[in-house]
Amino acid sequence: MTISATSQDSNNTQSPLILVDGSSYLFRAYHVPYLQALSTADGQPTGAITGVLNMFRSLKKDYPNGNIIAIFDAKGKTFRNDMYPEYKANRPPMPDDLRTQIAPIHEIITAMGLPLLVIPGVEADDVIGTLARQADELGIETVISTGDKDMAQLVTQHVRLINTMTDVEMDVAGVSEKFGVRPDQIIDYLALMGDKVDNIPGVVKCGPKTAVKWLAEHGTMQEVIANADKVKGKIGENLRDALEQLPLSYQLATIKCDVELEQTAGELAASEPDVDALAELYQKFELKRLLADLGKGDSGTSTTGAAKKSKKAKATNANDSSNLAGEQVVEIKAVEVEETQYDIILDKALFEQWLKKLQTCEAFAFDTETTSVHYMKAEIVGVSFAIEVGKAAYVPLTHDYVDAPEQLDKDWVLAQLKPLLESKTIKKIGQNLKYDANVLSHYDITLQGIDFDTMIESYCYNSVATRHNMDALALKYLDYQTVHFEDVAGKGAKQLTFNQIEIEKAGHYAAEDADITLRLHHAIFPALEQTASMLSVFNEIEMPLLPVLARMEQTGVLIDSDILAEQSFTLGQRLDELEIEAHNLAGKSFNLASPKQLQQILFEELQIPVIKKTPKGAPSTAEEVLQELALDYPLPKVILENRGLSKLKSTYTDKLPLMVSDKTGRLHTSYHQAVTATGRLSSTDPNLQNIPIRSEQGRKIRQAFIAPKDHKIVAIDYSQIELRIMAHLSNDKGLVTAFSEGKDIHKATAAEIFAVELDEVTTDQRRSAKAINFGLIYGMSAFGLAKQLHIGRQQAQEYQDKYFQRYPGVLTYMEDTRQQASEQGYVETLYGRRLYLPDINAKNGMRKKAAERAAINAPMQGTAADIIKKAMLAVDHWLLEQNDDRIKMTMQVHDELIFEIHQDIVEETTAKLVELMNNAVELSVPLIAESGIGDNWDEAH
């Protein structure tokens, strides 16, 4: 069969028929993580609704003339179940939180005026197949929108598939290219392979490759069956074993194309949308975007939606306990995008005019444009400002493309701006100002008056919303689509740096950045202010911390690249040896780093028993599994050593030296202040918070973190901070006393649980107690504890019961936390940082349990984060007072601060720093910081 050249002879004047596989949309939308958190204020999940409707919308955009028909599966069994009772028997039941979204979707689609087909007794596929067949016969161009590959059998000269996610269309040639067989061979192909998910039997070990090979040879499954005795080897046996089953598989894989329908493909057509019904439904399910768009009117109708929206968008009080989902509604002040006036400043006169306004204003938003996203490499290209909403200016400085207009002198402009930027009284508003502060510091400007950072505002307001970049914020809080950096600079290898971008284009982008930042501040800050605790975390912790982090990043840390290079070499040698050994043991050469190849070798070729599976169902080759297998087999042991060493080499010894700045000869990480849900910092480029410590080899890497000449590395960490916080929060008498008396807490716990004297506690008992203590912090279950300690579930339960019996305050605290989380939808740290838990009342038990564990952990982890942040503020304050460049704070690793201190003053300075950290906050138990001093980070521990 060849692709017909006559496909043009179809009736082009008729609008194409678009058949939508609604059920495939539904499942896909349901599994999009970003959408899973969505729900209405009263807890009805809306993620799948939103996702499905978005997909319909994009379909409409792609096929403006399309005649869209929606087809969904009906409830209950189908004729395939009668044929084969095991059909789809492996499918888990539909989750409740998906089920409840189906009816709304149907209602909305109907209100949109689209024909909706839900036919019992058959699957959506069969309805689609029937319509596609009819359309094909009528010569109507048809597009089937689905994620299901099985539908490839329906493709003809007039019928194509489109994968909505990838927007890839597949015609006859496309099917052949993709699958290696023609559309009319797809059923044969599917039948031979079988389908695990749908529980369709096929030929064992026959995958796509084999099926294609056979069909290329014989054309159809019937012919393959007829020639079954000629196939050699194991796979030939498998084929012959499957002969009886294959006709059934063929039937099951065949989409039924003669379902009886009330209307034919030629008759079905959309009707006018019922705008009022839509507005009501969108409002009911709080679909803000859709409601807004309804007002804008693709159909040019009514403004009902928009009017309702402005009434509805009244700020929800953050204390409102009905708001359980963590989804917050903010009053949107600047919904209408008014006239904007963006100045591009190329002459002195206009610049001075702006300068005057800036000098006399209370606060302004500003943004720097640079050549790089890395603060150490970035050079300023221009700066932008906004004082009032809608009016912004961009001052280009160093655009240097061919024919770039003459620009104001960079040094002169920065000199003019310096007093302004360094003023503590004129407030600055920005988005991620730490970056701007770092860049400006390279121009001898110390940014001050950093009062409002919209990224931090958004983070304090809701830390669970993972993205706090400007584009996301503008969309969320202003319902405004910004110009993206990639829109002006391109992306990938061809991306331009900002200095290469035309001033006109760059100016609009940059000025908009400043303008939007200002608007965001006006949108988010008032909402943040409504909750005193959130405001205080913002004002007392996060904003003051920003310049402290900037200073630490600027300072960087010193590493000895030679030590690392040497270690890389040694590691490389050992890795080569291990590779040879592994290949010998396996009897063939393979990639040690590939879990997939390793699975094959271990579990298929060597027939080693499978102990655990990955979440996706493949046999796991994770460390704990190999650890266990290593007892009985040689290969896993080699793999384990290889894994450990290659991780060290690629992530640390090879990589770190490459990241040393040529400007300073030091390593400069980026601390992220708006990433974690719990309030911790995170670190990237490089991540200094996961430098190895546990293994002997790993500690060598810490030895490369050295002090400069005449200096020492001082590491000070909080001892048992999270358990101390648990003691404080729970106010459990026994726990508080144990800490107050300065006891070894794990030992004390062991004495209580195992009912022995303190000095009779064995190492084993202490280890168990330690696991229990850690487990408590993680919201552990008896099941988890059992796994950790390799003991039975019952015994783990006994330990846990005993613990709660001895420390009843902890039990009460855990129960209260869970209840509080469930009632208010969030938990708080000691200092008021709030963590929303959208899943806390989820119908899905797993997700609910996970949210409960997070609810237990967050106050402890988050309070620890608050405390060390406060300590950093205290330390930084003291350092500024000292104004002594022999002392530098260089790193933060969650419960540890690392310093570089001149040897002459190291003892007394360390004592002072420990004192500052100990007194960072007042708890009902002592807060203990422990210090270590050495020539490198390893020694300092």
Next chain:
DNA sequence: AACAATCCATA
């Protein structure tokens, strides 16, 4: 080039 899956480093 971008993304998922898997594994592993830290607190």
Next chain:
DNA sequence: GTATGGATTGTTT
């Protein structure tokens, strides 16, 4: 069982 970032392989834009 909590919270992260990153390297690798393997698949698909």
